[in-house]
Amino acid sequence: MRNLLAISATELRRFIRDRSNIFFVFFMPLLLVVVLGLQFGGGGSESRVAVSGAGGRLRQALAAELDELSVAVGATGDEAMRDQVARGRAAAGVYIPNDAAAAFAAGDPTQVELIVGTQGGSQLITQQVTTALQAVSLESAQRAALTGQGIPPDEAERALAAAEQDVGPVHVTIESVSELDEEFSGLGQFDLGAASQLLLFVFLISLAGSVTLIQSRQYGVQRRIVAAPVSPRQALAGQALGRWVIAVFQGSYIMAATALIFDVDWGNLWLSLLVLMVFGAVAAGGAMLIGSLMDSDNAASGVGVGVGLVLAALGGCMLPLELFPDTLRTIANVTPHAWAYEAYAEIQRHGGGLTDILPQLAAMAAVLLALGAWALRRSVARAM
Amino acid sequence: MVTMTQHDTESPATGSDVLVVQDLVRNFGELRAVDGVSFRIAPGETYGVLGPNGAGKTTSISMIAGLLRPDSGSVHVAGQLMGPRQVGPKALLGLVPQELAIYPELSAAENLRFFGRLQGLGGAELRSRTDEVLDIIGLSDRAKSATKEFSGGMKRRLNIGIGLLHRPALLILDEPTVGVDPQSRNSILESVEALATEGMSVLYTTHYMEEAERLCDRIAIVDSGRIQAEGTRTELIRIVGELDEIRLDGSGDIAAAAGALERLPAVEHVLTEARTLRLTVREAPTAVAGIVNAAGQAGMELADVEISRPDLESVFLHLTGKALRD
Ligand SMILES: Nc1ncnc2c1ncn2[C@@H]1O[C@H](COP(=O)(O)OP(=O)(O)OP(=O)(O)O)[C@@H](O)[C@H]1O
Ligand SMILES: [Mg+2]
Numbered sequence: 001m002r003n004l005l006a007i008s009a010t011e012l013r014r015f016i017r018d019r020s021n022i023f024f025v026f027f028m029p030l031l032l033v034v035v036l037g038l039q040f041g042g043g044g045s046e047s048r049v050a051v052s053g054a055g056g057r058l059r060q061a062l063a064a065e066l067d068e069l070s071v072a073v074g075a076t077g078d079e080a081m082r083d084q085v086a087r088g089r090a091a092a093g094v095y096i097p098n099d100a101a102a103a104f105a106a107g108d109p110t111q112v113e114l115i116v117g118t119q120g121g122s123q124l125i126t127q128q129v130t131t132a133l134q135a136v137s138l139e140s141a142q143r144a145a146l147t148g149q150g151i152p153p154d155e156a157e158r159a160l161a162a163a164e165q166d167v168g169p170v171h172v173t174i175e176s177v178s179e180l181d182e183e184f185s186g187l188g189q190f191d192l193g194a195a196s197q198l199l200l201f202v203f204l205i206s207l208a209g210s211v212t213l214i215q216s217r218q219y220g221v222q223r224r225i226v227a228a229p230v231s232p233r234q235a236l237a238g239q240a241l242g243r244w245v246i247a248v249f250q251g252s253y254i255m256a257a258t259a260l261i262f263d264v265d266w267g268n269l270w271l272s273l274l275v276l277m278v279f280g281a282v283a284a285g286g287a288m289l290i291g292s293l294m295d296s297d298n299a300a301s302g303v304g305v306g307v308g309l310v311l312a313a314l315g316g317c318m319l320p321l322e323l324f325p326d327t328l329r330t331i332a333n334v335t336p337h338a339w340a341y342e343a344y345a346e347i348q349r350h351g352g353g354l355t356d357i358l359p360q361l362a363a364m365a366a367v368l369l370a371l372g373a374w375a376l377r378r379s380v381a382r383a384m
Numbered sequence: 385m386v387t388m389t390q391h392d393t394e395s396p397a398t399g400s401d402v403l404v405v406q407d408l409v410r411n412f413g414e415l416r417a418v419d420g421v422s423f424r425i426a427p428g429e430t431y432g433v434l435g436p437n438g439a440g441k442t443t444s445i446s447m448i449a450g451l452l453r454p455d456s457g458s459v460h461v462a463g464q465l466m467g468p469r470q471v472g473p474k475a476l477l478g479l480v481p482q483e484l485a486i487y488p489e490l491s492a493a494e495n496l497r498f499f500g501r502l503q504g505l506g507g508a509e510l511r512s513r514t515d516e517v518l519d520i521i522g523l524s525d526r527a528k529s530a531t532k533e534f535s536g537g538m539k540r541r542l543n544i545g546i547g548l549l550h551r552p553a554l555l556i557l558d559e560p561t562v563g564v565d566p567q568s569r570n571s572i573l574e575s576v577e578a579l580a581t582e583g584m585s586v587l588y589t590t591h592y593m594e595e596a597e598r599l600c601d602r603i604a605i606v607d608s609g610r611i612q613a614e615g616t617r618t619e620l621i622r623i624v625g626e627l628d629e630i631r632l633d634g635s636g637d638i639a640a641a642a643g644a645l646e647r648l649p650a651v652e653h654v655l656t657e658a659r660t661l662r663l664t665v666r667e668a669p670t671a672v673a674g675i676v677n678a679a680g681q682a683g684m685e686l687a688d689v690e691i692s693r694p695d696l697e698s699v700f701l702h703l704t705g706k707a708l709r710d
Contacts, residue, residue, distance in 0.1 A: 002501065002504075002506070003501070003502055006498060006501035006502060007502075010487070010490070010494075010498050013489075013490065013494070014487060014489050014490065017489040017490070017530075018489070219484070219485060219486065219487060219488065220481055220483045220484060220485035221485050221486065221487055223451055223479075223481055223485060224479065224481060224485040224499065224546070225502060226450075226451055226468070227449045227450065227451055227474060227477070227479040227481075228474060228475075228499065228502040228503055229471040229472070229474040229475040229502070229503065229504065230471070230474075230502050231469060231471060232468065232469070
């Protein structure tokens with residue numbers, strides 16, 4: 001036991017000594033959580049509209065109405081607006097030509113341009129912008145009606161404001177009913193990104209960490225460990241434990257940091273940690289396997305990163321599993337990521353308990369056993 | 385009728401010897417790297433294994449330290465059978481591998497503490513041994529630096545220190561001075577001498593004759609996986625008998641000179657090294673005139689002639705017909 005702890009503590013110490021690890025462990029995951037949060041998260045592009053073109057009353061009125069509908073409004077140039085919509089940073093864009101602004105001021109019929117992105121939720125945003133424009137033209141019509149009766153403009157303004165106070169506005173809430181929106185409904189902006197980045201990084205860092213195993217052989221310290229009164233199995237268990245501690249440490253850090261900084265809700269904390277521990281063990285097993293299969297540390301870190309990214313992408317850590325076509329969704333089940341993703345989905349979104357995630361845990365345990373047996377056999381042979 | 389069967393795990397008459405090696409054989413594919421090596425080391429003895437590159441020194445040591453399973457033969461450490469899974473006898477050995485075996489990211493003290501823990505040391509004992517060893521290897525003032533910042537000699541010394549930490553019954557040093565500057569080399573040799581004086585048993589491999597002569601009580605001369613001869617320095621040199629060595633340096637037709645000299649009755653062996661001929665010769669003082677003559681007649685222009693008493697190098701040459709270093 002003491003040998004085991006000594007070996008794993010040293011693995012951990014070596015990991016921390018490597019400066020580049022600090023960047024990958026501490027900053028990268030959070031950075032990606034932000035990026036994914038902005039892309040897929042609930043408060044992201046879906047309710048952001050970029051407005052460009054002529055300034056003036058029309059633009060102000062439209063912005064005010066959209067604001068009422070809780071749609072964020074950004075003002076930009078024309079090109080930038082189209083670019084934002086194309087890249088999905090804004091769900092829609094409104095272009096107000098100069099003559100439209102003038103026509104609106106003069107009370108004439110007015111034509112603006114609406115540019116809608118191709119992403120999910122575009123129907124919703126079209127509806128919201130249309131609603132806002134209707135409100136704007138209604139108000140403008142009312143004002144025209146009042147001034148047409150010879151009432152001075154400022155008095156007309158006051159009357160309109162008073163009427164709004166008295167009558168109270170009719171609010172239209174627009175409900176989305178698609179399955180997808182349903183699935184993500186209980187989710188904060190960064191929750192999804194945090195869970196998938198946790199899985200991606202825990203696995204990636206573990207696999208890339210297999211280089212320390214190869215280096216142990218290259219440095220000759222492996223020989224020295226086996227020459228000490230330590231059995232080959234103990235030596236390997238120590239290294240595996242070290243890898244596991246690193247994986248769980250990395251995951252716990254992401255959980256804590258995203259909870260504190262982005263207010264991510266991890267659901268039942270103990271269950272989330274349990275999923276992390278099982279997933280971390282699978283990751284450690286993968287690291288042991290790569291470490292025993294490969295001889296070059298550079299090649300191993302390349303393979304580690306490559307395999308780590310591919311499995312993560314396939315397991316729903318880059319694009320949510322729910323957006324996968326059916327066949328791909330089935331294939332995704334070969335990755336431990338997909339199972340862990342599902343387990344987190346149960347815990348985070350549906351308040352699932354231990355029994356709800358048992359199938360996922362069992363699937364990961366099965367992967368671990370297969371991987372572990374293989375890695376162990378290889379590693380014992382390599383340790384000597 | 386009673387028959388005696390010798391059980392494999394019991395020590396076959398190891399007596400009080402710290403190490404008994406019997407008939408070790410190890411093949412790598414077609415190559416027989418170690419071919420029936422047997423020797424014993426008594427407590428407090430410094431035993432040298434002297435042999436050229438590829439002689440099978442490291443392979444033998446790997447089997448002695450339980451890192452490699454022999455194809456046949458056995459190793460007993462203080463009466464206990466050694467093998468890859470034998471934890472007991474491993475605790476009695478301190479191995480200093482030929483290649484550096486230290487963590488470059490960790491400091492000297494961290495390396496020592498880590499390997500000390502694996503040897504079962506802990507707490508105050510580990511701390512005090514770490515300090516003592518740092519002192520012995522002269523790295524006390526660099527204890528906290530990462531070892532990747534160390535010079536080659538400093539790394540070598542740390543490599544040795546790790547083997548000493550747990551006061552092993554037998555310290556195994558596999559060519560500890562290879563690639564080391566003369567100063568570090570001398571300090572390594574002095575440490576080994578000091579340890580031997582304190583009564584530690586040492587197994588020391590090298591291809592430097594001077595090191596074996598200086599340090600070792602007994603020496604095995606190995607080549608091609610076999611022990612060619614074994615004994616004290618005096619015993620080994622007696623093998624060459626009254627043979628001396630004569631070195632001829634020069635230019636001209638060296639090959640022809642070598643051929644001519646080989647035919648002289650006083651000359652036992654001729655070895656050509658670039659522009660030097662090394663001869664093993666009976667009664668050199670009387671033979672030297674004839675040798676110089678014969679070399680000159682064969683077309684060699686002599687620049688220098690040197691007669692020396694035999695040393696281990698001559699013994700090696702005599703036994704194998706090769707130079708110790710190539
Ligand atoms: N793992 C291996 N696989 C194949 N051949 C090997 C292996 N290890 C050693 N050999 C071969 O066995 C022979 C003995 O090697 P060994 O390392 O024991 O020699 P050595 O006496 O230690 O030499 P040196 O002085 O160069 O360290 C050499 O021919 C070497 O090429
Ligand atoms: Mg060697």
